[in-house]
Amino acid sequence: MNLYHIQSTVHGINRVTSFLEDNYIGIAWSSTGDLEHTPPELWKEQLVQHYPLDEAELASILATLHMFVNLMQDGDNVLISDDEWTYVGDIGDYYYDDSAGTENELICHRRGVTWLGRIPRAELNDKVQVLQNDSAILAKFEYPISQAQLDRGLAGSITAEATNSLSTGIDEATIQTALRVLREALHSEEGELRIRAATAILQYAKQ
Structure with missing residues (x-):
């Protein structure tokens, strides 16, 4: 080899x-x-x-x-x-x-x-x-x-995250930080914020 x-x-x-x-x-x-x-x-x-x-x-x-x-x-x-x-x-x-x-x-x-x-x-x-x-x-x-x-x-x-970071120009660490913020927002007391966070996560998952 x-x-x-x-x-x-x-x-x-x-x-x-x-x-x-x-x-x-x-x-x-x-x-x-x-x-x-x-x-x-x-x-x-x-x-x-x-x-x-x-x-x-x-x-x-x-x-x-x-x-x-x-x-x-x-x-x-x-x-x-x-x-x-x-x-x-x-x-x-x-x-x-x-x-x-x-x-x-x-x-x-x-x-x-x-x-x-x-x-x-x-x-x-x-x-x-x-x-x-x-x-x-x-x-x-x-x-x-x-x-x-x-x-x-x-x-x-x-991973998908790695190739996504290459195509978007955003490094993987930043992507993971953003996802953590969205996960925390899922537990917000504001219903509209929870919905927006859930929508963003689902859109990311479909990429």
């Missing part, structure tokens, strides 16, 4: 929320088509046809595509990060999704992911810190995965 880190900003857009909520990771260069059904010797031709790249960029992208499509395996682990958390996932198979088109801002090269949990970035060991700080779009952990020591740091599953 191997461990990888993938950048979650693609075409200048942060995709952490999308990756977590839709259970996948992905990379750019969608116009190449489905690489699983394209011989590797034709990948360069596809890239040159669709993207203005110099030789160094071309070599780097080919290496990234090769790692994403061929080297990553079902059952490997992957990390994505935001400012506060690193999220740990179990990688699935490669697939190509062009259902919404192949424009540059879309992500068609994908792998399904089962998200296992998250770890505060500050609690990652030095080796994993180096991995997630790598500037490469996709980087492989160069040690046995046991040295990442991820199991001891996982803070439980990625």
